[in-house]
Amino acid sequence: MERQLEYSTLLERAYKMIPSRSLVRERFEVEEPEVMVTGKRTFILNFKKVCDDMNREPEVLLRYLLKELGASGNREEDVAVIYGVFSPKMIKELINLFLKNYVYCPVCGSPDTILRREERKLMQLRCMACGALTPVKPF
Numbered sequence: 674m675e676r677q678l679e680y681s682t683l684l685e686r687a688y689k690m691i692p693s694r695s696l697v698r699e700r701f702e703v704e705e706p707e708v709m710v711t712g713k714r715t716f717i718l719n720f721k722k723v724c725d726d727m728n729r730e731p732e733v734l735l736r737y738l739l740k741e742l743g744a745s746g747n748r749e750e751d752v753a754v755i756y757g758v759f760s761p762k763m764i765k766e767l768i769n770l771f772l773k774n775y776v777y778c779p780v781c782g783s784p785d786t787i788l789r790r791e792e793r794k795l796m797q798l799r800c801m802a803c804g805a806l807t808p809v810k811p812f
């Protein structure tokens with residue numbers, strides 16, 4: 674059963690499950706990112722809303738995206754600006770992976786979690802529903 678799996682197995686599995694269609698939807702909904710490419714920059718127009726929906730700080734999600742994309746960027750008000758051309762599909766997949774790995778509790782599946790950085794190289798996902806404390810891959 675899920676809860677008997679080792680964390681490393683769960684993580685491995687999570688990385689293999691790269692979603693390609695819509696964002697994960699269970700008890701809560703995360704608005705689909707509105708991605709626009711202009712010149713050599715990629716904009717996520719509703720970035721703040723996406724972050725609010727998943728209850729994560731925009732700085733945190735942006736840092737994750739930039740690291741995964743190997744790009745630089747910043748935030749202008751509610752919009753994320755990424756230097757480089759990235760497809761909407763790629764952005765959606767990364768946000769979906771973020772949801773799987775850094776929002777949903779791997780023990781009970783609840784999205785009611787808090788992502789904490791304990792030290793420089795340690796991140797934990799604390800579940801408000803079941804109380805589980807799960808180490809996650811830091812970024």
Ligand SMILES: [Zn+2]
Nearest residue numbers: 778781800803
């Ligand atoms: Zn939980």
